[in-house]
Amino acid sequence: MTASGHESGIEKARLAILIPCRDEAATIAAVIQDFRKALPGASVFVYDNQSGDDTATIASQAGAVVRKEALPGKGNVVRRMFSDIEADVYVLVDGDDTYDASGVPAMVQQLENECLDMVVGARVASDDSPYPAGHRFGNALLTRLVAFLFGNRISDMLSGYRVFSRRFVKSFPALSTGFEIETELTVHALELKMPIEEMSFPYKARPADSVSKLNTYSDGWHILKTIIKLTKEEKPLMVFGVLSLLFALASLILAWPLLITYVDTGLVPRFPTAILATGLMLLAFFLLACGAILDTVTLGRREMKRLYYLSVPRFRGRRNLRATDAVEHAPTALQ
Numbered sequence: 001m002t003a004s005g006h007e008s009g010i011e012k013a014r015l016a017i018l019i020p021c022r023d024e025a026a027t028i029a030a031v032i033q034d035f036r037k038a039l040p041g042a043s044v045f046v047y048d049n050q051s052g053d054d055t056a057t058i059a060s061q062a063g064a065v066v067r068k069e070a071l072p073g074k075g076n077v078v079r080r081m082f083s084d085i086e087a088d089v090y091v092l093v094d095g096d097d098t099y100d101a102s103g104v105p106a107m108v109q110q111l112e113n114e115c116l117d118m119v120v121g122a123r124v125a126s127d128d129s130p131y132p133a134g135h136r137f138g139n140a141l142l143t144r145l146v147a148f149l150f151g152n153r154i155s156d157m158l159s160g161y162r163v164f165s166r167r168f169v170k171s172f173p174a175l176s177t178g179f180e181i182e183t184e185l186t187v188h189a190l191e192l193k194m195p196i197e198e199m200s201f202p203y204k205a206r207p208a209d210s211v212s213k214l215n216t217y218s219d220g221w222h223i224l225k226t227i228i229k230l231t232k233e234e235k236p237l238m239v240f241g242v243l244s245l246l247f248a249l250a251s252l253i254l255a256w257p258l259l260i261t262y263v264d265t266g267l268v269p270r271f272p273t274a275i276l277a278t279g280l281m282l283l284a285f286f287l288l289a290c291g292a293i294l295d296t297v298t299l300g301r302r303e304m305k306r307l308y309y310l311s312v313p314r315f316r317g318r319r320n321l322r323a324t325d326a327v328e329h330a331p332t333a334l335q
Contacts, residue, residue, distance in 0.1 A: 015042040015108070016087035019064070020077035021095030025053040027206070032062040034101035035093065039108070045085060046095070047077045055095075075176035075184070082169045088315045090169050094160040099123075100201040107163040107199055115314075117168040117194040118185070120154055121161030123203040138220045142227065146183065149231050150190040155198060157186045158223070167312035168194065171305065179219045180226035187230045192306055236298055240291025244284045251280035 017035050021028055032044055046059040047067045060066045067084070069077045078092070089108055093099050099121060107119045125136060143157040160182060168189070176184045189196050232239050255277035262268050 014087060015039060015089045015091070016085050017042050017044045017091045017093065018078075018081045018085065019044065019046045019059075019093055019095045020049060020069075020074055020081065021046060021051070021055055021059075022049040023051045023053050023055060024095040025051070025055045025058055027097035028055050028059045028095045029062045030097050031093065031095050031101070032059060032064050034097075035091070035104065036063065038101045038104045039091070042091070043087075045081065047081055049074070049077050071177070073177040073179075075174065075178050075181035078181050079174035082172060082174055086316060087169075088166050090164040090166070092160070092162045092164065096206055098204045098206055099161040100204065103199060103201045104163070110197060110199065111163050111165060114197065115195060116197055117165045118189050118196040119163040120156060120159050120186075120196065120198045121163075122154075122156035122198045122200045123159055123161075124200045125203045135216055138216055138223075142183070142220070142223055145224075145227055146186060146190075149227070149235065150187055153190060153196060154186055158182045161201070165314055166316065167309055167314055170312045171309040176226060178222055180223045183223050183226050184230070187227075187234065191234050191302065192309055194309075234298060234302075236294035237291040240287045240294065244288040244291065246284075247280045247287065248284035251277045251284060254280070 017039065019028070019031060019035075024031075028046065032046070036042070036044060044064040045067065046056070046064040047069050048056040048059070049069050050072055056066050056068065067080075069080045071080075081092075082090075089111065091104055091108070093101075093104075103121065107121065110116065111119050139156065139158045143155065146157050147154070158179075162185065172185070172188055174181070174184070188194075254273055258268060258270065258274055258277070268274055
């Protein structure tokens with residue numbers, strides 16, 4: 001089968017390089033060439049997300065398999081890629097030419113040699129790096145928040161440079177639509193306690209005619225909302241427990257003066273306040289009960305996700321595929 005062919009609508013490759021992009025005509029050819037050089041046996045897939053320039057044409061001319069995703073947003077593109085493409089090892093990288101392609105063989109090797117499910121290419125910015133200060137601050141803040149909530153195993157949560165095993169890709173639900181997809185990828189790995197690692201690489205400058213699609217404030221807010229949503233879904237007892245504690249404290253603060261007066265006089269003044277305090281305490285117990293019930297449901301969901309993850313074989317064909325085999329002997333055409 002040729003590199004542009006398909007079987008039953010599903011693309012197949014031993015080692016797949018996935019490049020989601022929109023309006024990256026200035027950089028996409030260089031990205032494809034660099035990663036083809038780094039992984040000569042890999043198949044390169046470019047998914048164009050409503051580009052208004054010649055991104056798709058240039059990517060096709062550079063030798064990539066080009067597909068289009070009509071739904072806007074990086075999350076939608078990644079979900080489509082993970083659905084369409086069958087491979088043993090997946091390399092996900094942005095099309096903006098800011099990631100070091102020379103390090104990808106080492107990432108693939110580490111994934112296979114250590115039986116990992118994800119290797120993250122952490123960005124290292126020098127003092128004169130073009131990496132915007134606002135992006136760096138937001139990334140550090142959000143990464144620390146996720147580390148506090150889910151586990152401190154990733155230092156660059158928003159990196160778009162990752163290598164995945166087949167069982168990670170095929171067990172990942174991919175519910176996000178935009179740039180919050182990296183957050184969902186990270187939390188998915190942390191919650192299922194998958195074996196993951198990081199490798200550090202220098203962050204390169206964008207070409208002068210290439211513009212970032214990430215908005216520091218609006219996209220940062222969307223990512224923060226995603227973290228809050230995932231925390232509620234994955235740790236409901238903690239979330240509802242904190243809310244329960246707040247309502248209980250408010251109830252005690254309101255009730256304490258009434259209790260002191262009752263002990264001294266035997267009377268209960270300010271009935272509306274007493275009723276409010278009672279209502280807040282009842283609400284606190286109700287929230288705690290909801291958290292306990294939802295925590296049981298979440299445990300069942302996590303067990304099902306874990307079992308499904310374990311049911312996906314690491315490789316489609318051979319039971320043991322070493323990284324050197326993947327890099328040196330993987331076919332150039334789709335299987």
